Amino acid sequence: MTQDRGFGRGQHPEELLSAAVSGDLTGAERAAVDAHLLGCDRCRATLQAFSEERRLIGGMRHVAPPRDLGARVRAGIEGRRAPADPWWRRPGTLVAAFASLTTIAAALLAVVVFSDVQRGPTGATGEASASASASATQTASLTPPPTTNPSVEDTPTPKPSAPTTALETGQVGYLQVDGQPQRELRLSFVNDATGTLTRLGPTGGPPVVAALSPTNEFL
Amino acid sequence: MHSIEFGHGIGTGLPLVTGAREADFDRIFGEFSPAIYNYVLRMVGDADRAADITQDTFIKAYRKMDTLTEQTSTKSWLYRIATNTAIDEMRRRRWVRPLEPNEPGHHDRPDTRPGPEAAVMDATLDDRIQRALMQLRPNHRQCLVLSDLEDMSAQQIGEVMGLSYGAVRTLLCRARGEMRRHLAAEGLVR
Numbered sequence: 149m150t151q152d153r154g155f156g157r158g159q160h161p162e163e164l165l166s167a168a169v170s171g172d173l174t175g176a177e178r179a180a181v182d183a184h185l186l187g188c189d190r191c192r193a194t195l196q197a198f199s200e201e202r203r204l205i206g207g208m209r210h211v212a213p214p215r216d217l218g219a220r221v222r223a224g225i226e227g228r229r230a231p232a233d234p235w236w237r238r239p240g241t242l243v244a245a246f247a248s249l250t251t252i253a254a255a256l257l258a259v260v261v262f263s264d265v266q267r268g269p270t271g272a273t274g275e276a277s278a279s280a281s282a283s284a285t286q287t288a289s290l291t292p293p294p295t296t297n298p299s300v301e302d303t304p305t306p307k308p309s310a311p312t313t314a315l316e317t318g319q320v321g322y323l324q325v326d327g328q329p330q331r332e333l334r335l336s337f338v339n340d341a342t343g344t345l346t347r348l349g350p351t352g353g354p355p356v357v358a359a360l361s362p363t364n365e366f367l
Numbered sequence: 368m369h370s371i372e373f374g375h376g377i378g379t380g381l382p383l384v385t386g387a388r389e390a391d392f393d394r395i396f397g398e399f400s401p402a403i404y405n406y407v408l409r410m411v412g413d414a415d416r417a418a419d420i421t422q423d424t425f426i427k428a429y430r431k432m433d434t435l436t437e438q439t440s441t442k443s444w445l446y447r448i449a450t451n452t453a454i455d456e457m458r459r460r461r462w463v464r465p466l467e468p469n470e471p472g473h474h475d476r477p478d479t480r481p482g483p484e485a486a487v488m489d490a491t492l493d494d495r496i497q498r499a500l501m502q503l504r505p506n507h508r509q510c511l512v513l514s515d516l517e518d519m520s521a522q523q524i525g526e527v528m529g530l531s532y533g534a535v536r537t538l539l540c541r542a543r544g545e546m547r548r549h550l551a552a553e554g555l556v557r
Contacts, residue, residue, distance in 0.1 A: 166540035170514045172521045193557070197547045205515035205546075206498070213404035214418045224426040270370065347421045353514050 169198040213316050261348075323348075395441060400425065402517065403449050406423050409512045411454045412501045420456050424449040443526035446517070450509060450527055457505060492555075500548035507542035514539055 164181050167173050173181065185192050214220075320340045327333035335348040403424055408417035427448050435444055500508050506528070513519045513527060521535040530538065550556040 162544065163536055163540040166382045166520065166537050166543045169543070171412070172536065194547075197556045198543050198553075201543060201546050201550055202515045204492075204496050204555060205511065206518070208400070208496055208516060209410065211405055211408055211414070213401055213421060217400060217418060217421060220418075220422045221396065221429075224422060225429050237389070264551065272495065 160188065160194070162191075165191060165195045166198055168195065206268050272331060381477075385493070388432060394433060395428065395445065396425055399442065399445050399514050406446065406512060406517055407449055409497065409500060409516060410450075410505070410508060411457065412497050416456065420449070420453050423456075424452045427452065440523070440526060441525055443446070446513065446519075446527045451555065455504060477506055477550060495553040495555060499546060499553050499555070500550045503542060503545055510535060510538050511542040511546055 160183060161184060164173060164177055168178065168181055187196065321338055322340060324336045324338050324345070325333050326336060337346045337348055338344070339346075377498070398481065400421065404417055405484045407420045410415060411417055411420065416442070424445070428445055500512070503511065510524050512519075512530065513524045519527070521539065523533050524530070524539070525532050525535045528535065547556055
């Protein structure tokens with residue numbers, strides 16, 4: 149093989165020198181290279197440079213892989229690529245987005261319900277007592293004001309509109325609080341025309357102050 | 368030792384050939400992941416990219432474990448997957464990023480790099496060797512790293528790169544000559 153390559157005077161077997169550095173020479177090749185090196189300064193320099201280059205690369209610092217590599221591989225095998233996933237596919241993002249949307253929806257619902265409470269039912273007659281806490285079942289609307297709230301005196305009286313819950317066009321209804329004072333109270337919506345009662349769930353949270361408008365039309 | 372602990376019935380959704388599949392993979396991962404990571408790191412020169420490629424390599428390896436037979440060298444098989452994954456990644460990046468300063472085609476652009484003396488003085492020995500490596504063509508870099516860092520024989524490199532023994536020796540010689548010039552430019556060899 150070496151003789152086939154025919155390196156002799158004026159020829160430099162760099163491929164064999166490279167193979168010599170990595171220990172890939174046969175016995176015959178090794179003997180031929182050794183013989184050549186005795187009389188070739190250039191090939192000795194090449195061999196030295198190749199050896200030095202191998203020493204440098206082989207001595208490069210060993211870097212530890214990331215500690216989470218195993219977890220990342222496991223996640224990838226399970227069908228998701230945790231670090232490479234786009235933000236909309238990451239579980240944490242989904243949870244946060246869901247929580248945000250839920251919060252927004254709850255806030256909107258609260259605004260709608262509170263708005264309906266403020267407007268009050270249309271065409272209702274005032275009969276319930278303002279001291280609702282004394283009654284086991286009391287309506288929270290249509291009650292003459294025990295006192296006038298100055299803060300609402302200047303506000304225009306809104307046109308009451310019927311809540312959408314359990315109502316049809318032309319019907320009116322009102323909110324009702326059931327339960328024992330100092331215990332759990334339940335909020336319901338009553339269709340004034342049909343008497344249908346829709347449970348809206350227990351009330352919760354800190355107590356709030358409510359007052360009737362000067363026209364006694366809304367809470 | 369890194370352990371991935373696949374042997375406890377996690378829902379991979381993949382068909383299992385035998386119950387030992389996870390154990391085999393666990394062993395392969397523990398034995399080879401540091402070396403594969405370092406090989407890829409020297410190939411791409413970036414720790415984050417190396418981690419991503421190593422991750423992809425082992426995911427592919429898990430899915431291809433059926434192709435691993437008794438006659439197959441696990442090491443060559445795994446390095447081949449890593450090599451192909453790294454080359455794919457480098458090709459993809461080639462289309463989406465500007466040329467690196469040392470890539471062919473950059474010579475007609477203004478060179479904003481620090482001068483050679485400053486660059487040499489600021490870099491550690493590893494940085495300088497890595498910088499020289501990154502100037503090689505990918506296949507030259509690949510065979511040189513496999514030979515000199517991973518200590519593979521020409522036969523093993525041929526298995527990894529899909530080349531004959533003779534082709535590997537020729538490629539390795541050219542890579543050494545090229546690397547010698549770049550190391551000389553870094554002042555590391557004559």
